[in-house]
Structures are given as C-alpha cells and as structure tokens.
Amino acid sequence: MKIVRxxxxxxxxxxxxxxxxxxxxxVPTMGSxxxxxxxxxxxxxxxxxxxxxxxxxxxxxxxxxxxLENYPREEKTDFIKLRKVFCDVVFAPDEAEIYPxxxxxxxxxxxxxxxILEGEKRPGHFNGVLNVVKLLFEFIKPDRAYFGEKDYQQxxxxxxxxxxxxxxxxxxxxxxxxSKNGLALSSRNKxxxxxxxxxxxxxxxxxxDLRKKVKxxxxxxxxxxxxxxxLKKIKLExxxxxxxxxxxxxEYFEIVDVENFNIVDTLxxxxxxxxxxxxYVGKIRLIDNISx
Ligand code: PAF
Numbered sequence: 001m002k003i004v005r006x007x008x009x010x011x012x013x014x015x016x017x018x019x020x021x022x023x024x025x026x027v028p029t030m031g032s033x034x035x036x037x038x039x040x041x042x043x044x045x046x047x048x049x050x051x052x053x054x055x056x057x058x059x060x061x062x063x064x065x066x067x068l069e070n071y072p073r074e075e076k077t078d079f080i081k082l083r084k085v086f087c088d089v090v091f092a093p094d095e096a097e098i099y100p101x102x103x104x105x106x107x108x109x110x111x112x113x114x115x116i117l118e119g120e121k122r123p124g125h126f127n128g129v130l131n132v133v134k135l136l137f138e139f140i141k142p143d144r145a146y147f148g149e150k151d152y153q154q155x156x157x158x159x160x161x162x163x164x165x166x167x168x169x170x171x172x173x174x175x176x177x178x179s180k181n182g183l184a185l186s187s188r189n190k191x192x193x194x195x196x197x198x199x200x201x202x203x204x205x206x207x208x209d210l211r212k213k214v215k216x217x218x219x220x221x222x223x224x225x226x227x228x229x230x231l232k233k234i235k236l237e238x239x240x241x242x243x244x245x246x247x248x249x250x251e252y253f254e255i256v257d258v259e260n261f262n263i264v265d266t267l268x269x270x271x272x273x274x275x276x277x278x279x280y281v282g283k284i285r286l287i288d289n290i291s292x
Contacts, residue, residue, distance in 0.1 A: 001083045003090050007139050010052075010091050014141055022049035026142035026169070028133060031055040031092075032072040032187035033081045036177040040146040041087050043174055052140050053082055054091040056098060060105065061128030072190050091140070098135060105131055110164045111157065113261035117252060117276060118153050118287065126157055133158060134165075142169050150176040150184050152274055152289040156261055178204070184288050196281045199248055202237035203279055206230050207290050214275060215292045218255060220265035227253045234279075251278040251285070255292070267292075 004010045017024055025044030029037050037053075044051040055078055062068035075092060082090055107127060108114060114126045137145070147155045159171045176184045182204035183189065183197060192200065210230055218226060231250055238248070254263045258272045267273060276289045 001079070001087055001090060003079065003092060005091075005093055006097055007093070010089075010139055013050075013089055014052075014139070017050050018141065023143045024048055024140060025051045026136070026140050026145040027051065027053040027087075028136055028145065028147075029053060029055055030057045030071065030187065031078050032074050032190065033078040034177075034185045034187060034189075036148055036150060036185040038081065038085055039177050040148060040174050041082065041085055043172065044144065044146050045086060047144060047172075050088050052089040052091055052142070053087050054093075054136055054140075056091075056093055056132070056136075058098075058128060058132040059095065060099070060131060061125050063122045063124050070191065072187055091136075098132065106134070108161070111160050111261065113153060113157050113160070116261075116263065117254060117256075118278070121251065121278065126154070129154060130157070130161055133161070137167060137169055144170045144172050146172045146174055148174050148176060149289070150186060151287070152276060153261075156258070182208070186286075188284070188286075192281065192284050196284055199234065199238045199281045200279075200284075200286050202234045203277065203286065204288055204290075205237055206233035207275065207277065207288065209233060211275075211290060211292055214255070215267065218265075218267055223265060230277075247280070247282040249280045251280060253277050258291075 002013065004013065014024065025048030027037065027040045027044055041051060041053055055075065057071050057073060059068055079090060108130045113119065119126050147158055149155060155173055162169060162171050178184050181201040183201045184204065189197070210226065210233065214226060227250060230253060234248060255273050255275050256262060257264050258274055264273065273292050274289050275292055278285060278287045
C-alpha cells in the first residue's frame, strides 16, 4: 500500500493509471477507520483497478472547535487496517496541502438540503464537505466514489452536486454497517461510554420497531405523538438494560422525500422516503436513518 502525502505525488499515481485506462475508485474518510469504511474500500476494490482512500480531518466542515479537537486521529492503526484489506493508495495530506494560503472557499447554494436538518444544526457543515470533496475529486479524478448511507443527507447532497456540476464520477451509495445490536458504526462511537452505547442501540431498535406505524399512520396531526412514542420506546429499551435515559433528547425526527429532500408530513404509498433522526445521549450527538 502506497502512502501519499502531497497532491503532486498523488497526481503522478493518478496520471499513470489514467494513461493505462484503468478505473479508479475513491473512498473519502476522516480516518479512525472502522468496518463501515472497510466495506466502502472492499466495494471499491471489487469494482475498480485502483482504490484510493483519503484520510483528512477536514477543519472547514466542523462548526464546533471542541468537536474538531476531540475528533479521533489514529493514523497508524488506520494504515494497518487499510493495508490488511489491500487498499492500494492512502492519501493522508496535512492541512496546508489541501488548503494553501490562496485557497478560496466556494459558497454552494444549489439545494435547500444544504440548510435543513444537519445543515441547520451544523451551519456551514455541508459547504465544508462539498469544498473538500470537490478538491479531492479534482486531485483523484475517480471513476467511482463511495459514500455510506449512514450520513444519508451528505450522500444525497453529493449525488445532487455531481449532477448539478456535471461531475463524471459515479456516486456509489453503500448501506450502513451496524454492530450486531444495530448501532451504526461511526468514528464518533469511540467517544461514548458503555451506557451511552446501549441507549444509542435502542434508538435504531425503536426506529425499526416503529417503521410500520410511521409508514402507514404518519401525518402532520400525529407527528408529535409518533415522536413521543419513539422517545418512550427508546427509554423503555434503555431502562430494560438497567440504564437511566434521562440524558436522552431527540433533536429532530423528520421524514424526507428522497426525490427532492423536502420534509414531508403526508406520505404517499408510491413514493420513497427516509426517516432521519438526531439524538443527544448526554453530550454525544448521534444521527441515524432508515428507509420507509
Ligand atoms: O463522511 C466523511 O467522513 C466526510 O464528511 C468526508 C466525506 C470524508 C469529507 O470530509
């Protein structure tokens, strides 16, 4: 596995492959590699001749300095995990390599999805993601790029970004990898204690238990009722595990139409929707989603 630190070195590798008409797969990450990332890498290896994984904790997508400072950084173990699954190239640049002094941030405005839910709670987040993804795509020129459904809103925005800006890279969604108790794998999980993990698992269980109810009975009038039921279910499940769930708060619980990412309060059987939820477990913030 080749570890590349500069854009210049990376461009050489990419050019050589492009000359040979080889297909390049790209897995962007912020490191702290877990089995969710490994699934993206494995999918890329199957579908491409060369797989490039980037590790870069992108400062401009954090709207909270404490979150940026506490974000796990484990480069050495990340390299070991990626080598083990035969990733070809890891691009692990420093900040100045990605954002030289003359870098000018672009302000993206192409969709309402940029400023609702995660976009509203974390102002500037998606703009930061799009700026770095745009640069990484320019450096790597991937034929395919792999994004997890765990960050469903990010995946949706990047798919629209590709269409809006005519980017030739195919965006490949990859289903969320979960622990056997249903917890969606995330680098942030490392910051949770064992009690918080049990509550977080209860969130997914409650969501899936209520899937049918949401699908057939959700409407503007009973939205609050369903949300209360959800919270009750999560709390019951957590208490069932001898844990007090007082620290649990739902930040948002919304259903979006996957066509246009509009938040809806009426469901039509022939349409596809995604339930999106953000919860606080103490100071830890978790997001999850399921399709309905
Ligand atoms: O999903 C992530 O880890 C990040 O948002 C990404 C896509 C690597 C951009 O920094």
